[in-house]
Amino acid sequence: MIREKETTLYLGPQHPGITGNMMVKLKVQGDTVVKATTHVGYLHRAFEKLIEQRNWLNAFTLLCRFCVPEPDPMELTYARAVEELDNREVPERAQYIRVIVMELARLQSFMLWYAGQAGSAGLYTLGQWSVGDRNYILDLFEELTGGRIYHMYIWPGGVRRDVTDTWKDKVLKTMDYLEKRQDDYNQLMFDNTIFQKRAKGVGIVPKDKAIEWGVVGPPLRGVGIKSDVRIDEPYEVYDKLDFEVPTAEGGDIWARALVRKEEFRQSISIIRQAIEKMPKGDYYNKVPNPMKWVVPEGQAWAKTESVRGEIGFYVVSNGTNKPYRVHAKGAAYTHGVTVLEKILPGQNIADISFIMNSLGVCPPEIER
Amino acid sequence: MINDKDSQKIVDYIQNFARKQSLFVMAYGTGCGAIEIPATMTSRYDAERFGIRGAATPRQADVLLITGYLATKTLKRVIRVYEQMQEPKYVIGFGSCTINGGMYFDSYNTINALEQYIPVDVYINGCMPRPESVISGFVKLQELIQQGKADNGKKYRENLEWYRTNQKKIIKNWKMPDYNW
């Protein structure tokens, strides 16, 4: 074996193949990574600082921009933290609507993941399908909230607009369609030798280190640990719905893909149940005039399961009409830095964006 | 060879026609607006019909899409990318935040007006712009190219001093190679 010279390689910031810009500084020998260091900050917008300048309500417009592929969990988590501080009840109907929105967001994010995961393995057809079909979910969002990507729909106290029966029917129809389409996706992805060979045994997260490193969400379930905020600390009406939290063994990209594949099914099932069980009633517990709305002093921590894992908001109020401090911690915060730096050594350069896609690294969520 | 005006016009026409039909977009998603690019490129909106497709490196790209806010850290890289691109090159500013700061107008880390740092041919409004908007922006750019009005690179070259001053105002540690052609 020829000892090759160690080279420094910069992957990014110009499009490392994931949803956002970041840079991984690599020390490589041949095409094997020896050391990886993550550099972030290319998308730093100072969200947490800006929220302190807004009032409690209009801060929520910023939140969905935390992580672009899946904006809704941010809104929900913030809303829940503020509701806890303000002792504000959320009507049951709103809770069901929130669950539906969350799961639709999860689905559209999974479809982006299908495209990204397959795309980074060179399977471009799948991207054309799943991202094209993702528009049907975005159409549903558009009809409900008025926005395609940024919904700004879930806010403290409930949701902004009520759902209609025709919308519910459309959701159900779309679910039927997606359920069928997922088989097509899976045929292209999981039945494909190229994908199998690239995914199995690559990017392994060791089971004993996973929690230590801060792995959450599908990557954690991919090592066989059943952990999901929706069952660990049920929020909204998740405890009234029947769903499975899938796990897989191995901790590699394949295991994570299997988890996501099954979660896609579960999400569809959750949406169907929620639509069926949704009660009539209010959808919004009106907050006072937003300019004068004062949230009682206190600190609250709320967390939600997003497609990448748990998202937590730490919200501090000092009893004024503006948040004193809002700290958001997304799953990518650990996945994109600690975990990535730990598992990249020994991997192929060509697999890096494959691994990052599978971990759900989302740079805007890291630096905010 | 060709020195009378009329034949120059014909050559220009053909040249512009060819240019507008194949716009290779630098794949550099600088902000959240990049999330609508996959949708624009895939089956429902299928931007490849217009000759719009991605290019992996600046040397091969014609269009630089600034899809949203630019953090100062990114601005430095974007300038570098822009300067590496070959002429003719075009820049599209995408979303409110490239126009006047958008929702990050009071952020200490994002610039407000893109055309202060690199010349911009077309601005697309929206936060974020829908795929239809994006396509309209490209169509507008194509019109400009056909009319011969899009001369982004020339504008930059001629006003380099002014752009440099603005850029250096923001980027404190200017360690970049000089712009040469």
Place this chain on the structure above:
Amino acid sequence: MSFIDLKGILQPLGALKQLGKKPHTIQFPAESIEASDNYRGLHFNDLDDCIGCGNCSTICPNEAIDMIDLLNIKEKKGDSSLRPRIDNGRCCWCALCVDVCPTGSLSLTKDYIFVTEDPNDFLWTPGIDNKDAADKISYTSDVSTSISMYDRVPMRELEGKERVKSFAEVVLGYSEEEARAEAQRCISCGLCVEVCPENMHIPEYINAIAQAKDKDALRIIYDNNPLPEMCGKVCTRLCEDVCAMQVRGDAVAIRWLKRYATETAPTVELIKEIVDPQIEEPNGFSVGIVGAGPAGLTAAYYLALKGYDVTIYEAQAHAGGMIMYGIPKYRFPLESIDKQIQYMESIGVKIKYNTKVGKDISFKEIYNNNDAVFVGIGLQIPWNIGIKNEDSPGVIPAIDYLTIINSDGKFDVGKKVAVIGGGNVAIDGARVAARYGADVTILYRRRVEDMPADWEEIEGAEHEGVKIVPQAIPTKIIRNKEGKVKGVEYVMAKMVAQDGGRPRPVAIEGSETIYECDTVIGAIGQQADFDWLPENYKEKVIIERGKIQVNNLRQTGDNKIFAGGDAVKFGNSDAISAIADGFNAVKGIDKLLLNK
């Protein structure tokens, strides 16, 4: 896994089955998907519905909305004449501006394509730059979806049946919690300030209440109104008519909030402590004031603060003028007046009671002994109803009736009472009579909605069992054998529209009806009494149609004489206008004497 995985190679070829399917690609530009009915596209503003409150500009998280003056909109009350202009280079289409718009004029449309070369184009005025977008409106807010708070916190009141038993105050006042909730509804636009004759700092004191700074609220109120307790209870509150919330919901209860703020200082000492009046050094000038009504008291208060030596000459035994004698005690209790007067006296205002100018003291004396004179005499002489047999016993002008009752006098109205008129005085008369157990009916020429009285007063009267007969024109008083009142004859009227005015009642022939009653209370207005003013002053102080002519600073034809209140032809005939007169006269006196 074998080296050649045949299944894994062949399986993906299943994708070929999609070949025959119709693509879902949109044919641009021939085909386009219309945005959803709820889409948040570019703004549209209905310029006529917009009142320029600027709430959109305040909520905007991105400071994208400017309020600018559009020349084509004329100034009108309850409209700032400003309209929003959106900087689309800032907008994030969160639609919060739509959701807080109190009038619902602002909306978003289905248009979203906005592509241009010039970045300066993105500054645009919805409704002007996209006039034709009115039929593309998509995202709107109505009363249920808007986050503006349209429902007023109801005021607790005594039960109608309880009320008529005594003269206890009907309105119970807001509790702290209720006041905070009500104050939070205010969007602080300030449109109300302009219509208030006294231009009180309404958004500021309401905001102080919302922030639980009641003492600051009181201080702000006292800045230009020394009789807030009175205003908090009986003000005609023109402000609430133009409240931005009133367009689609209930106006903010500005008057009740003022009342709440005054309740934080139940004693004179507390008022003094909270308001902390800064009395300037005596400046050597003295001012005489005729009449201790709201106008006179206001002038006296601010003059005293500025270091003038102020003396009020009051004909009655009690200060307060019409608010003391003209307003029933269930609306404005005696303690409240006393407190306000005592506070005035504590900062150096001197009041000489039972001193009628022209009788106990001559006007000439006041005029000569002072550097300036303020006249705030009000209206005391009631107008005649102008019908036959009006002079019969049992016919009494409302203002006389109220004065008798308020001075602890007795007047027996009998069992059935007819009140003629539709103003606040008429309602007061009716409700007082009801408290003496009478069966009261109000006869009014026009419709109920035309009544100049407060709707709350009208409602209150109805709850107390007062009947209102609208469109009834009294024609004569029927006497009994002794010549006393036996009833009123009236005809029904129909409303006839007329050009450039409100509909006029026209009698319907043959509809004469007789209402039998023991007393008729006439309440169709009063006039001022100028007998006390010597002729040589009357020449200079121009009196036209029974009212004194004044300029903006309430200065009359005689430089030294200022005037205010109901007897002056300026603004409305209500207490807050009188206060404004007093307040502005102080500026005039300052200008005259100190040249400030």
Place this chain on the structure above:
Amino acid sequence: MTELIKEQHLLDSLTSAFKIKGRVIRDRRVEVFADKKMVSGILLFAKKQLGFIHLAHMTCIDWIDENKFELIYTIWSPIEKIHLFVKTKIERENPEMENIDSIWDQANTYEREIREMFGIQFPGLIGEQDFALEDWDEMPPMRKDFDTKKYALETYYQRPGREDAKDVRETISERSGTKVPDFAKKYSREK
């Protein structure tokens, strides 16, 4: 409300072991307030003995009025399903805090961010000085006394054309010829 036995038990075991104050906030939420020197001990104890193996997040709050920084460590026990907040306040002048990335590797990222955003030093922290920012020479931006709007206005180009904007309240005041007294201005509408 269910009885918070688990939570109370946890709190008792912590307070008895360390002589610290704390409280049960609600179900699944327990907080303890510790001196800055004790924090790493508590975290280690909670991780090894009580099963709080997951560091859910770590953040800093700038209490400028108190002249203190508050550091909050949120840890989670997947078995008990409880969040434990370990909170400590440190001086705002020359702030320094113990580095805990030997307990949790991922703490490194949080600490680097806090170092950059608040200027708190963590002795022994590995990793580049810059995290999200680059060539930043102002005060750490997340500190409360850093005015981001002022900085942005001064540093970045402000597109002209909006100077004719008017304030509704001022327009009304002007039209009616009155002035809002100075002491009342703080209650005027924010802009």
